[in-house]
Amino acid sequence: MSVLKFNKVTKIYGKKKVLDELTFSIGENKITGLIGRNGAGKTTMLQIAAGFIRESSGEVRVFGESPFNNLSVSANMVMVDNDMNLPASLSLDELLDSAASFYPNWDMKLARNLMSYFRLDLKQHHTGLSKGMKNTFHAILGLASRCPLTIFDEPTNGMDAGVRKDFYRALLKDYLANPRTIIISSHHLNEVEDLLEDILVLKDGRQLLHMTVEDMREYAVIVSGRDDMLNDWLSGHELFHRNSTDFGKSYALIRNNLSEGQITSAMNKGLKFSTISNEDLCLYLTSQEKGGIDDVFTKN
Numbered sequence: 001m002s003v004l005k006f007n008k009v010t011k012i013y014g015k016k017k018v019l020d021e022l023t024f025s026i027g028e029n030k031i032t033g034l035i036g037r038n039g040a041g042k043t044t045m046l047q048i049a050a051g052f053i054r055e056s057s058g059e060v061r062v063f064g065e066s067p068f069n070n071l072s073v074s075a076n077m078v079m080v081d082n083d084m085n086l087p088a089s090l091s092l093d094e095l096l097d098s099a100a101s102f103y104p105n106w107d108m109k110l111a112r113n114l115m116s117y118f119r120l121d122l123k124q125h126h127t128g129l130s131k132g133m134k135n136t137f138h139a140i141l142g143l144a145s146r147c148p149l150t151i152f153d154e155p156t157n158g159m160d161a162g163v164r165k166d167f168y169r170a171l172l173k174d175y176l177a178n179p180r181t182i183i184i185s186s187h188h189l190n191e192v193e194d195l196l197e198d199i200l201v202l203k204d205g206r207q208l209l210h211m212t213v214e215d216m217r218e219y220a221v222i223v224s225g226r227d228d229m230l231n232d233w234l235s236g237h238e239l240f241h242r243n244s245t246d247f248g249k250s251y252a253l254i255r256n257n258l259s260e261g262q263i264t265s266a267m268n269k270g271l272k273f274s275t276i277s278n279e280d281l282c283l284y285l286t287s288q289e290k291g292g293i294d295d296v297f298t299k300n
């Protein structure tokens, strides 16, 4: 069953199309990583899924219903982000109590144990927390609410390395004991990859890829060798990125849909194949500039 479905969803701010006929579907009880460069539309998409803002056109369904202004959807989903709008007058303890009264699956024991582990003072107020502590508190709200749809938008911003690691470990442990649909947006695929089943990559408000982590590892391959050999061999292949190094050698990132014969012919020409990490693949696929940051220094 699909928990979250976007069908040709477009969001326009002023004259800017931030989401452009975005279409995807996320099934029950899996963890999906949402990856994209700055400004790709990740937060906008998550805010629409959470019912905080409305799409300009297209159809959004969460548990089969439109999420905008929908109380039954709100009670079954939580969105954790850096700017959670929590009442300044309440202590952390009171905030946990109000979350407990709103979320049907709330686990107060888990919340209090995590508060104690991360040394958050229950009497303190949200406004007095550092950036990392604030986001740790938000992450606790997200975990303890045990919502069937749990969204984390860049949850580890400001957290130190130890807290980040502990948070992801707690997330995985709690997910295994209480499976639910989780979406995590992050700029650091390496950091979350071990948790994920699926990866959804956005570029310019559109879906670029949506597949399992395993399939993504097989999706592309690097071919390297002498410029002239590579040039001859590359025609007809789906090329994602090309670069030349010194001494007449180059490499190319191509779609990995090669036949045995194509691999043999490449190897006979002295070309070599190597794998690419999912993080690097995402960087190449979502980059805007062909030559990368180096172009900035060579442009007239």
Ligand SMILES: Nc1ncnc2c1ncn2[C@@H]1O[C@H](COP(=O)(O)OP(=O)(O)OP(=O)(O)O)[C@@H](O)[C@H]1O
Pocket (backbone or CB within 6 Å): 013, 018, 036, 037, 038, 039, 040, 041, 042, 043, 044, 045
């Ligand atoms: N309320 C708004 N009004 C106008 N433009 C907006 C608004 N919210 C977002 N945008 C624009 O929409 C685009 C996508 O922003 P969004 O925050 O969704 O991207 P993102 O992928 O989450 O980026 P980042 O990784 O930097 O957080 C950006 O160009 C941003 O300036």
